[in-house]
Amino acid sequence: MADSSIHYDIIRRPLFTEKGSRQQERTNTYAFEVHSGANKIEIRQAVESIFSVKVKKVRTMNVMGKLKRVGASYGRTSDWKKALVTLKEGEAIQLA
Amino acid sequence: MDIQIEEIGACRKRIQVKVPVDRIQSHIEEMYKWANQNIQMKGFRPGKVPRNLLEQRVGPQLLVDAKKSLVEETFREALQEQTLDVVGSPRIDIDEEPLVPDQDLAYSVELDVRPEVTVGKVKEVEIEGKEIEPTDEDLENALQSIADQRRQLSPVEGEIEEGDFAKADLDYCLDGKSVVKKEGLQINTRIPVVGTDPEEFTAKLKGMKKGGSAKLPITFPENFEKEEVRGKEGELEITIHEVMRFQSPAIDDELAKGYQFDDLDALKKDVLEKISEQKEAHEFGRREEAILEALYSENPFDLPEGLIVEESQHRLTQYAEHLRSQGADDEVVEKQLETAKEDVETEARLAVRNLFLVDAIAKKEKLFVTESDVEQQIQRIAAENQATVEDVKKYLEEKEMLGELRMDLVNRKVREFLRTTAKISDSLKDS
Numbered sequence: 145m146a147d148s149s150i151h152y153d154i155i156r157r158p159l160f161t162e163k164g165s166r167q168q169e170r171t172n173t174y175a176f177e178v179h180s181g182a183n184k185i186e187i188r189q190a191v192e193s194i195f196s197v198k199v200k201k202v203r204t205m206n207v208m209g210k211l212k213r214v215g216a217s218y219g220r221t222s223d224w225k226k227a228l229v230t231l232k233e234g235e236a237i238q239l240a
Numbered sequence: 241m242d243i244q245i246e247e248i249g250a251c252r253k254r255i256q257v258k259v260p261v262d263r264i265q266s267h268i269e270e271m272y273k274w275a276n277q278n279i280q281m282k283g284f285r286p287g288k289v290p291r292n293l294l295e296q297r298v299g300p301q302l303l304v305d306a307k308k309s310l311v312e313e314t315f316r317e318a319l320q321e322q323t324l325d326v327v328g329s330p331r332i333d334i335d336e337e338p339l340v341p342d343q344d345l346a347y348s349v350e351l352d353v354r355p356e357v358t359v360g361k362v363k364e365v366e367i368e369g370k371e372i373e374p375t376d377e378d379l380e381n382a383l384q385s386i387a388d389q390r391r392q393l394s395p396v397e398g399e400i401e402e403g404d405f406a407k408a409d410l411d412y413c414l415d416g417k418s419v420v421k422k423e424g425l426q427i428n429t430r431i432p433v434v435g436t437d438p439e440e441f442t443a444k445l446k447g448m449k450k451g452g453s454a455k456l457p458i459t460f461p462e463n464f465e466k467e468e469v470r471g472k473e474g475e476l477e478i479t480i481h482e483v484m485r486f487q488s489p490a491i492d493d494e495l496a497k498g499y500q501f502d503d504l505d506a507l508k509k510d511v512l513e514k515i516s517e518q519k520e521a522h523e524f525g526r527r528e529e530a531i532l533e534a535l536y537s538e539n540p541f542d543l544p545e546g547l548i549v550e551e552s553q554h555r556l557t558q559y560a561e562h563l564r565s566q567g568a569d570d571e572v573v574e575k576q577l578e579t580a581k582e583d584v585e586t587e588a589r590l591a592v593r594n595l596f597l598v599d600a601i602a603k604k605e606k607l608f609v610t611e612s613d614v615e616q617q618i619q620r621i622a623a624e625n626q627a628t629v630e631d632v633k634k635y636l637e638e639k640e641m642l643g644e645l646r647m648d649l650v651n652r653k654v655r656e657f658l659r660t661t662a663k664i665s666d667s668l669k670d671s
Binding site: 164 | 284293
C-alpha cells in the first residue's frame with residue numbers, strides 16, 4: 145500500500161445519511177462506500193492515509209444492489225461494499 | 241434595535257438601523273430551521289439534516305439570504321415603530337457580504353415620505369374657459385383627413401414635385417456603354433437609386449416631365465447584378481414615362497357614401513359631433529389641469545424627488561417598450577429616449593404633484609370611492625373588452641391592480657368635482 149492513489153480506489157465516497165450522522169455523533173463512526181474487494185486492513189490504512197487519523201475499528205458489509213424496473217424489464221443496481229470506520233477518541237474527519 | 245432618523249431633503253429621510261447580535265443569531269437559527277425543513281438532501285428526511293452538514297452545504301448562501309431577509313424584517317418593524325408614511329421604493333444601502341453572526345448589523349435606508357399638503361378653497365376656483373364649438377376650419381381639416389385616407393396614386397400632367405413617384409426606365413452605363421437596362425420601374429424623389437448621390441438624385445428628378453430624361457453619376461453597388469462592374473464609376477440615365485402623385489378624392493357625396501353615409505351632410509354632421517366630443521374632452525382636461533395648477537400655486541408643497549425619478553424611469557421604460565414594439569432598434573430607442581427625457585421628467589413631476597393634490601382634495605371634500613363605484617367601473621371595463629365581470633375581477637386581482645383602479649376613480653371624481661364647481665370666466669372665451 146505504498147502508492148497513495150490506491151487508497152483513493154479503495155475509499156469510493158463517504159456516505160451522508162441520517163443513520164450515519166447519528167453514529168458519527170455517538171460513536172465517532174464514519175460510513176464509506178469502498179471497493180468490493182478491499183479488506184478491513186486495507187480500508188484502515190486507506191482512511192488513515194487519506195484523512196490523517198487513527199482508526200480504532202473497521203466493520204464491513206456487502207450491500208446487495210436494488211431491484212429496479214424500467215417498463216417491463218427488470219434489472220439490478222450493482223452490489224457494493226459498505227465500511228463503518230470507528231476512529232480513536234479525539235479524532236475526527238471533515239467531510240462534505 | 242436602534243433606529244436613528246435624519247432629514248436629508250424635502251420629503252426625504254435617512255433611517256439608520258442597528259440590529260443587535262442576539263437578534264442576528266436568532267434570525268440565523270430560524271433560517272437554518274427553515275432550510276432544514278425545506279432542503280432535499282439525499283439520505284436525510286426533511287428536518288433531519290445535521291447542522292454541520294447544512295452549514296457546509298448551504299451556509300454561505302444562507303447567510304447572504306439571511307442578511308437580506310433580516311434587513312427587510314427589521315426595516316418593516318422600524319417603519320411601523322416610527323409611523324412613517326413612505327411613498328415610492330426605499331433605497332437600501334447594503335452589500336452582498338454574508339451576515340456575520342457575532343457582530344451588530346448596521347444599515348441605512350433612504351426613503352421618501354408623503355408631503356404635507358394643504359389645500360385652500362377648492363370650490364369656485366376661477367379659471368378661463370375656451371371655446372369648444374367646432375370651427376369651420378376644424379370641420380375642413382377633419383374632412384380633408386378623411387379624404388386623405390382614400391388617396392390613390394394616379395398619373396398627373398406637369399413636372400415632378402417633391403415626394404412624387406414616376407414610372408421610368410433606368411439605363412446603367414459604363415464608359416458610355418449600356419450595362420443593364422431596367423424598364424417600367426416606379427421611382428420616388430425621396431428614395432434614391434442605390435449608388436447615386438441622394439441630393440443630386442432628388443434635384444435631377446424634380447422638375448422633369450413625362451418623356452424627359454436625365455443623366456447622373458453612379459457608383460455601382462457591391463450587390464449589383466453584373467459582378468464585373470461592382471464598385472466602378474458609371475452613369476445612370478433616367479427616362480420618365482409617367483409622373484404619378486397621391487391624390488385625395490373630392491369631398492362630396494361620393495366620398496360620404498364610401499363611408500356608409502347617405503350624403504355629405506350626414507358625414508359632416510357625424511364629424512361635427514365627434515369634433516365636439518373631442519374638443520369637449522380636451523377642454524375639460526385643460527380646465528382640470530388649470531384648477532390643479534391654481535390650487536398648487538396657492539399652497540405649494542415639496543415633492544418627493546425619489547418618487548419623481550421612479551415615475552420618470554417607469555414612463556421611459558414604457559416608452560422604450562412601445563418604440564421596440566414598433567420595430568425600432570436599440571440605437572433609435574436610445575436617441576428617442578434622450579430627446580424625450582426632459583418632457584417625461586416634467587410630466588412625471590406633474591403626475592406626482594397631482595397625485596398628492598388630488599388625494600388631499602378628496603380627503604377635504606370627502607370624495608370617496610365606494611364598492612358600487614368599483615363594481616360599475618369593472619362592469620364598464622368588461623363591456624368595453626367583451627369580457628365577463630368575473631374575468632375582469634380575476635385579472636385585476638391577479639395583477640394587483642384594484643388599488644390602481646380605486647386611485648383612478650378617486651382621481652376622476654376629484655377632477656369632475658373641481659371642474660363642475662369651478663367658476664369659468666366667460667370674458668376670456670376665445671369666441
